[in-house]
Amino acid sequence: MKRFLPLAALVLLLCACSTGEKRVAVFLYDQADPFVASLSNEIESLWEGTIYRLDVYDGQKSQVVQNEQIEMMLRDPVDLAIINPVDRLGAYAIIRKFQEEDIPVIFFNREPLEKDLDQWDRCFYVGAKAEQGGQIQAEMIMDLFGGDPNHLNRFDRNGDGVLQGVIIRGEQSHQDSEIRTREVRKRLKEEGYAFELLTSLIANWRRKEAYEKMEEVLVLHEGRLEVIFSNNDEMAEGAIERMKERGFFTDDDGNGVVNRDDESWIPIVGIDGLPQAIRSINEGSLYGTVINDWESQARAIVDLAGTILSGREPDESSFELSGGKAIWTDYYPYLSE
16 A cells, blocks of 8 residues: 655544554655656555555655654654655664664665664665766767767867866755766766866756756857756756757757757756656757666665565565665666667
8 A cells, every 4th residue: 555645644644543564654855856756656656566555755855844754653653664865964863763663774865874874784775876877977978079088079069179068966965966976077087088167057956947057057158068967867957948948959950850960969968867858868959868777776675675574684685785785776878869
């Protein structure tokens, strides 16, 4: 069974009579976030038909709200918690609370600090390594520009041998945002590519913010922009929307698809592999994305949860449990033809 419960509905849940069935609570950072929603929906879909009850709570981007939800749930404890924390630094206190109740915890999407995970042997993490996402983005762009840092191809619009670009970042100080951004630049440098960062803007993972902030970028760097790295697909879509309004991504040859030879085309790469991003890739406006495999992550979460709930050891899960603590899934690229 599954239910989506806002904070106000928790009181009713806590007053319900216990049926003796095993219960699992899923705490989300933000149900409105497209990636989180995709992963959560996949978990719920996989959960259908199990013998355990699944309740889902929306933190609404607020650690305060999420903490209140956890506190209220603990008055009628569940058998296992699956948590996408609003603030990874809040995981320490969350782990302590569940440790006191001896309720195992599976974190996902936002990785707690290693020292926090290590404080108890019944808390785990499922996700992908942010380093890999940034590295793949860099590799996609290096291949597009010819694969030789000393001889860039036609996509070096001004022919100066330097990649002039913009990085659209997620939240300030968010681990994935910081790591993805760092690894893009690091990988380019390691391979000998000269990269001039025209600007780095923060759009908090949101399409609307990227859309609004791209206007100034396009005005200030008109004619110089050659590539855009976005920390996620939502912000990449926002940038594309604004750029279309400014005359980019037009179908110059009338073939129905914006192709790489059109003068108005600028390569943009995102991360997540959201359905809208795949459509944009197929239409030609988005060069590529790095798939953050939420389907595999959901399967890993459900499999690990089932292993724990059945009384087996966590390392008996079908997925490799690295260091007895984490299940890692791989990113992989998705490009336009």
